[in-house]
Amino acid sequence: MSKRIDVKDLNVYYGDFLAVEDVTINIEAKSVTAFIGPSGCGKSTFLRTLNRMHEVLPGARVEGEVLLDGDNLYGHGVDPVTVRSQIGMVFQRPNPFPTMSIRDNVLAGVKLNNKKISKGEADVLVERSLKGANLWNEVKDRLEKPGSGLSGGQQQRLCIARAIAVEPQVILMDEPCSALDPISTLAIEDLINELKDQYTVVIVTHNMQQAARVSDRTAFFNIAGTGKPGKLIEVGDTHTIFSNPVQKATEDYVSGRFG
Amino acid sequence: MTATTLTSTQGAGRAGDKIFSGAALAAGCLILAVLFGVALFLVVQAIPALTAPADEIQGGKGFFAYIWPIVIGTLIAAVIALVIATPVAIGVALFISHFAPRGLASGLGYVVDLLAAIPSVVYGAWGAAFLAKEISPAYNWLAANMGWLPIFQGPASATGKTILTAGIVLAVMVLPIITSLSREIFLQTPKLHEEAALALGATRWEMIKMSVLPFARPGIISAVMLGLGRALGETMAVALVLSSGALTASLIQSGNQTIAAEIALNFPEASGLKVSTLIAAGLVLFIITLAVNMIARWIITRHKEFSGAN
Secondary structure (H helix, E strand, C coil), X not given: CCCCEEEEEEEEEECCEEEEEEEEEEECXXXXXXXXXXXXXXXXXXXXXXCCCHHHCCCEEEEEEEEECCEECCCCCCCHHHHHHHEEEECCCCCCCCCCEHHHHHHCCCCCCCCCCXXXXXXHHHHHHHHHCCCHHHHCCCCCCEHHHCCHHHHHHHHHHHHHHCCXXXXXXXXXXXXXXXXXXXXXHHHHHHHCXXXXXXXXXXXXXXXXXXCCEEEEEEECCCCCCEEEEEEEEHHHHHHCCCCHHHHHHHCCCCC | CHHHHHHCCCCHHHHHHHHHHHHHHHHHHHHHHHHHHHHHHXXXXXXXXXXXXXXHCCCCCCHHHHHHHHHHHHHHHHHHHHHHHHHHHHHHHHXXXXXXXXXXXXXXXXXXXXXXXXXXXXXXXXXXXXXXXXXXXXXXXXXXXXXXXXXXXXXXXXXXXXXXXXXXXXXXXXXXXXXXXXXXXXXXXXXXXXXXXXXXXXXXXXXXXXXXXXXXHHHHHHHHXXXXXXXXXXXXXXXXXXXXXCCCCCCXXXXXXXXXXXXXXXXXXXXXHHHHHHHHHHHHHHHHHHHHHHHHHHHHHHCHHHCCCC
């Protein structure tokens, strides 16, 4: 249940402003792809076009194609709601629903679109999803307590459990560890390693060591200057990008000479 | 040397702090003093009516027999107003905050706020001169078709000046309060929670159910309670619209009365014990409003654990 993503000539706009220019990239199924690059280079913006979350902002739009196993996400008559139920997302800051219990948070996506689910099935799904997010042992005795009472790292894993409960094809992660301490970060990174056995994972990160630790392939984005569009500079095996990149800019960035 | 600078209390910032905290304390105390003063006045002035022999009170059966029909009338009018206004207000507020295109949203918000600026006597005149006449055919229909319900029992009032008309006018009056406050709360929903719902594949309405409404729940309750406060205390509109009378179950016959309108209509010609009786009625209204607000607070704090504030 994982699909590949092929992006062809994608331009991303906020109103008239071209934020990301002409990206063509192939994201392999059942692998972890990391997007790295300096702040403002458009990597998060680009990530949000992969499940049509970009267009939630007023005036935001794209040109080009994003193919999920050959189906264009931006094709005529494609419902963004369906796209998002197949391509899950984990955000920069943990965002469990504060008014819901831990259990209801996990089931939130499953109960959408008026789907009914029996209590027995729900119990199984909650346990499987929380185990999948390495959170089960910590919360199994307090499933009815609010999700907002957990620590930051636990909340983020709860968000991952919520995302995998709907069994998506792809999981997008937008700097999932940037608000977390090192121990929680490690827990999430371990989890990403396990997730790629079943899911296609795309992760945006500011942390190059993190990209090197968790990803199979790495894409480097850069920006020529303020007000200029972000561009995809280079994409390749993580090992190659970090040890022997083709582009000079990539080498400068990964060796810490700027950004 | 360092110790002296650390213990210095002469800085300008300290003085500013003291002035501000003093002013804030004084303002807080003033509110309490005014509230206490009003309560004291009501109690002292009401005592003659509460202790008078039953046959001297209007109606001749004591204060309680006098007050309870108009308490019920007040509550009926306020409940009608809220039942009509709350869903409409929440709908309008949601439309403005989450559905309408930006240009239309600000225009619509402005129009709704304008509704709040219309004086209540104008609403009263509109209700009495226009709405009552226009709505009486509907009352006749209700009496003919749903008359088996006690609240729609006929014969319907020919003038349309009933408690239901008064409730509808009150609904229009409390609509802007509930709408404006709800809209402000809806706009404050964290983007993070809205995106969490959307990213799971929620439609816009599901997103609103999952993130906006739970977040806004305490705010909606507060807004409704403010609206209720206005509906309970509204005087002029009810006095003009309602052709008052004895307590009746039917909402489409003339009859019923509210405390505020009762006081307004009788106060100018009252003297002696009658004044005390009316002030005692005011005291009862004060207590009802206080109770309503306390219940609202209790509802809001009951779910504190899940409020998102922790």
